[in-house]
Amino acid sequence: MSLPDLLFGPFVEFGFMRRALAGCLALALSGAPIGTFLILRRMSLMGDVMAHAILPGAAIGFLLSGFSLVAMTIGGTIAGLAVALGAGVIARATPLREDASLAAFYLVSLALGVAIVSTRGSNVDLLHVLFGNVLALDDAALYLVGGIATVTLLSVAAVYRALVVECFNPAFLRAVGGGGGIVHLLFLTLVVLNLVGGFNALGTLMVVGLIVLPAAAATFWAESIAGRIAASALLGLAASYAGLVVSYHAGLPASPSIILVAGGLYVLSILFGRFGGLVPRALRLRHLEA
Amino acid sequence: MNEAPSIRLDNVTLAYRRHPAVHHLSGTFRPGSFTAIVGPNGAGKSTLLKGITGEIRVEDGRIELAGIDRRDVAYLPQASELDRSFPITVADLVATGLWRRVGAFRRIGREGRAEAEAAIAAVGLSGFEGRAIGTLSGGQMQRALFARMLVQDARLLLLDEPFTAIDAKTTADLLALVHRWHGEGRTLVAVLHDFDLVRAHIPETLLIAREPVAWGPTAEALSPDNLVRARAMHEAFMDDALACGRAA
Structure with a gap:
């Protein structure tokens, strides 16, 4: 097999591979700023929690109207936001720390979601929800992912300044009346939307990987926030493409392949990253004069 | 005033x-x-x-x-209350002092940028504009926060x-700034x-x-x-x- 065949063949030959690629590229692009800010806010695990939290909502949508994209998306969004806000409220109203209350919420959500799906669906349905089915994206799913990516990128661009200041110095933003609460809420909404958009393609458990892994790797390649977002987008796009190619040729399921490639890029970044990578540090470049 | x-x-x-x-x-x-x-x-x-x-x-x-x-x-927090590893440059940190004037959406513009630059010069940090705050010393960070207050222009x-954990030279410089504010009737x-x-x-x-x-x-x-x-x-x-x- 020739190299172009190896790299482009699957996409030239099969429509479903092109659709999968388009969906993943949109997700990666949109996930880049989300992942970068999740990490800056020390909320990377929060993304994981919210991904689990979406499950019961999507499952109820599934229960009510079968495999309906609209029902599952709406259900998932409501459930994700409810858990994010609920955990925040409990953290403020009780001595329980936010991480503990989030853990409680997501464990219950996961159990609830699996229980609901299994009352009606088969194991295949359950696997679909948990791990996605990127090779069967229909028009509606692609529009949804594309729409969410558009909304995300435009929103982040619009509130970028507030997002950065709220992240770095929330007390300052409160003091000057900058409306930190609204910014935080908008950000949480975008996180949930991206997770919901992604779970059709990659599944609830895998979608966080495409958001957080490239962003984590990007911290080794850029110092500024904008630079990290750009690096994260590039890494996410690369992982999506390479993951699909690998899955096609190796006969592996698509979403784990994509996440594994993203994980590989993460390891490479830890080793060779320009900022704080292990190898550049071990080489111990001679110090500068001033 | x-x-x-x-x-x-x-x-x-x-x-x-x-x-x-x-x-x-x-x-x-x-x-x-x-x-x-x-x-x-x-x-x-x-x-x-x-x-x-x-x-x-x-x-x-x-x-x-x-x-x-x-x-x-304008409120200067204790040094320990800020996350120094946050990837923001000195110029951007100082420019956040413009918030009351530009808010979340308005352009900072050439005037605002010039004001931030002048404040950075006034606290003796010229040349540090593009540096990430993580690379500053404690005294330099304090100078940057004073520059933000200069830009805030609060009464x-x-x-x-x-002046906690700040060397004598920096303390003297920042004290001069504080005296100037007092002299201006703030x-x-x-x-x-x-x-x-x-x-x-x-x-x-x-x-x-x-x-x-x-x-x-x-x-x-x-x-x-x-x-x-x-x-x-x-x-x-x-x-x-x-x-x-x-x-x-």
Whole structure:
């Protein structure tokens, strides 16, 4: 097999591979700023929690109207936001720390979601929800992912300044009346939307990987926030493409392949990253004069 | 500059879980005054500043700002309260001082950029504009935060330990800036630990040890008698404390 065949063949030959690629590229692009800010806010695990939290909502949508994209998306969004806000409220109203209350919420959500799906669906349905089915994206799913990516990128661009200041110095933003609460809420909404958009393609458990892994790797390649977002987008796009190619040729399921490639890029970044990578540090470049 | 703002404290109590950190404090930071707040650790100095900014809810009594909107107050946090690993440059940090004028959406523009640059030069950080704050020393970081306050151009400034862990040269530079603000008729309140610095530079002092001990001209407030009284304060909250019976 020739190299172009190896790299482009699957996409030239099969429509479903092109659709999968388009969906993943949109997700990666949109996930880049989300992942970068999740990490800056020390909320990377929060993304994981919210991904689990979406499950019961999507499952109820599934229960009510079968495999309906609209029902599952709406259900998932409501459930994700409810858990994010609920955990925040409990953290403020009780001595329980936010991480503990989030853990409680997501464990219950996961159990609830699996229980609901299994009352009606088969194991295949359950696997679909948990791990996605990127090779069967229909028009509606692609529009949804594309729409969410558009909304995300435009929103982040619009509130970028507030997002950065709220992240770095929330007390300052409160003091000057900058409306930190609204910014935080908008950000949480975008996180949930991206997770919901992604779970059709990659599944609830895998979608966080495409958001957080490239962003984590990007911290080794850029110092500024904008630079990290750009690096994260590039890494996410690369992982999506390479993951699909690998899955096609190796006969592996698509979403784990994509996440594994993203994980590989993460390891490479830890080793060779320009900022704080292990190898550049071990080489111990001679110090500068001033 | 129009009439400087003032802060009136009327029987103020600020508390953590009902245990008072500032207890029944009354008095006024007069327009254009420059007051040091001193006292032992745990005396409620920082808490009082946060009560004034509104970050901590007033448990009892009232804090009234006159002649200024609370959002126009400039507040210098303690160094430890900021995440120094955050990827933001000195220029961007200083430019956040423009917030009241540009908000979340308006352009900062050439004028704003020039103002930030001038402030950075005024605190002696020229050449550091593009540096990430993580690469600054403690003193340089403090200079950057002073530059942000310059840009904020506030008429009421609250400084929490502005000179702690800062070398003599930086302290002198920043003190000059503080004196300039005072000379311009702004109202200043600073939490400080260094008695010698307070005696030499700050006209008025509030000495607190959870309860107010003395408030007035620095030489009188920091009399040996008052200092002994301040030191006698109990550091720990008492778990079995009863509800405070003093009139609210």
